[in-house]
Amino acid sequence: MPHFVMDCSNTVLNSYDETYIIEQIYLVANESGLFAANDIKVRLNPFTTYSVGNKTEDFIHIFAHIMQGRTTEQKANLSQQLVARLVTLFPDIPNIAMNISDFEKATYCNRNML
Template sequence: MPHLVIEYTANLTAGFDAAQALKAANRSLIESGEFEPDNIKSRVVPLADFRVGDRDEGHAFIHAHLHILPGRSESQRAAIAKRLRDALRLQYRPLPGVSTQITVEVLELRRDTYTKVVV
């Protein structure tokens, strides 16, 4: 905990360095003071097949799902989401003719159904 999944559309490869974005995202989570560094598990998933609205071209997105255990207030979760969004925004170089949406959602895991073992 937490688990971070960053999805991005494949048409962003020229403006989005996924490996650097992952480092920046993890750094933002660590700097929030809400998470122990060794507990953050993150990954980036490129989306070859995607669609935004009814258009085939000219649109793209970066979306982060952050799964955390309950116990933080709504304002804490909102601050984490904004911090993560801003970190991702700094890693994206806008591409001409491409409208890109950067979104983040913070989701709470259920303690009774989440399990972990370190071996």
């Protein structure tokens, strides 16, 4: 925990390789101070078939899933920082966005909790 999952058009990978993009997302998440460095998980899903506003236009969207307990201000700042980094890396991509969802601590379970 937390999980950062980036969905994007496959042409995004023409600019940078997956490892570099994942590293950039990790760095911003870690710099936020909201998470332990070894808990941050990042994944990337490139798509070849997609529609954005009924067009085939490049996009990046990050879905962050984090444990409840952060303030709205902290989450908004994290979103702004990550989107800003992506806009810097991909200035020609018109659709870059992010949203954050909270895990409910009471219902969360992982292998180590069994």
